[in-house]
Amino acid sequence: MALESLDRSPPPFFRVGFAPLTKLIFFGALSVVLMFGDKQLQFTKPIRAGLATLVLPIQWLVLQPGQALSSVSKHFESLNDAQQKLKQAQSQVLLQSLRAQQVEQLQLENQNLRQLMGLQSSVATPSQVAEVLFDVPDPYNQRIVIDKGQLKDVALGSPVVDTGGVVGQVTRVYPLSAEVTLLTDRDQSIPVLNSRTGARNIASGDILGGIPQIELKFVPAGADVKEGDLLTTSGIDGVYPAGLQVARISHIERRVDISFARIHAKPLADMKGRHVLILQPIGAQAATKGKTP
Template sequence: MINVFGRSLGAPSHLTRLVLLSALSVALMMLDHRGQHLEKIRTGLNTLAYPIQLVAAAPAYVVRHLADFFTTRGTLRADNEKLLAERQLLLARLQQFEALEQENQRLRQMLVSAAQVADKVIAAELVEVSAEPFTRKVVVAKGSHDGVYVGQSVIDAHGIMGQVTQVAGRVSRVTLITDAGHAIPVVNNRSSLRAVVFGTGNPDTVKVPYLTANADIKEGDLLVSSGMGGTFPPGYPVAQVVKIINDPNESFLSITAKPTARLNHGKQVMLVWRGDAPKSGGKTK
């Protein structure tokens, strides 16, 4: 083996160490990928990582709060007026919504199908740290102490953002629907066509593969979650179809869509507990 300067002959060579550590890495990767063998260890490690994440997020946090501090009175008043107007509008629509929900429940009872109970939602703040390059994950400041579980859906005001994939005490990691490893079952709001939306790793595009040329889907269609698979609650907007390319050489359409949730801006997200299935431990890819 190679002889390294300054190292006694008894110590293992670099090559030996590389081989041993590679074996260890491969074993770790297999355990981590297949099954929940490492769940406990992962939770512990994530909890240890939290202080480092806080340090890394500190500059952005300070800058944001300074910006808040120096917001002028005029801006605040304008914001306030805008929000009040918006609130009126939303309340007005909510009245109608409640009536509709009751009607929906009555109709469901008549059909003897399971009544859908409203979902419980809490807000969570983002911890501003970057994930591994070219993955789409965010860290939120709510963890198992707050009842967050793996597989839980995360939404914002405009649609589904993703799902919780790792939980620690005070924080959890959310894989966004744009991550290359993520898939979510959807239904076309217009035609009730079922499909699956996959992430690509790009920050603002998702794709809808495996649809043939005769599928009833058009540019501009809204895809909402179908609730199939039990991980995501049904009926939340997911993405809007942007572009459909029909290449005769390919067996499937190439469909690009844009997530409706604002995945890249905003510092607040909402965690959803499903009204009908509070304990569904969904599984991610």
């Protein structure tokens, strides 16, 4: 077979059609025409609207997992934020409550100090205000410690009172503090006067029903004593000035087989108060006046 008779054209599978440059120019011109026509005629707007309508459910489905995660995250964030705000609110409420309690305590202390200052001005005996530091931790004794001592001229045996009445007596003195034995202590005694009858007695500390009180000693069973009678200091011991309120009769027990009545009285002073007034003993005042030329 002669070579000239062979078909040298490429088979249809390898035919490439138009040249690439021709295709580029054609499609470029077509794009420009379409863009210009769409800008002027808006003929692709219905097509885009239809495609957007068809794609909308797919977009909604695709966005649901992200929105669900975002909702869960916001829920936990809002819950955490609410818990933090609740804790802050509770802390503020507790702080306000503490401040209110402190304000109330300060008002009570201020009122007590004003009353003590008024009592100090009305009492002719030299005196000074002291603050109670703490109660002596002794279950068998009723004592407190105050913040005035020898450096403030606190004398041994000085009476201690508050706005209600007699609190006790200074039994130990240190340089910066002093120890006060309360009226309700078993070893503490004080001469008292019944303001209604004028009868004098000796009262000592005692406990009635677990409550510290004072008891009148050696009172005859037939004596004229009634519940509610006011007991004041008689002033005959050379320690307490006369006329200070001590206690009020709260319980009387008379028995036929016993010659003496058992009489208890409740102290009028606040044994748990914060401030007290220290008086100079009457004997020390007399000694000071005796030395005055």
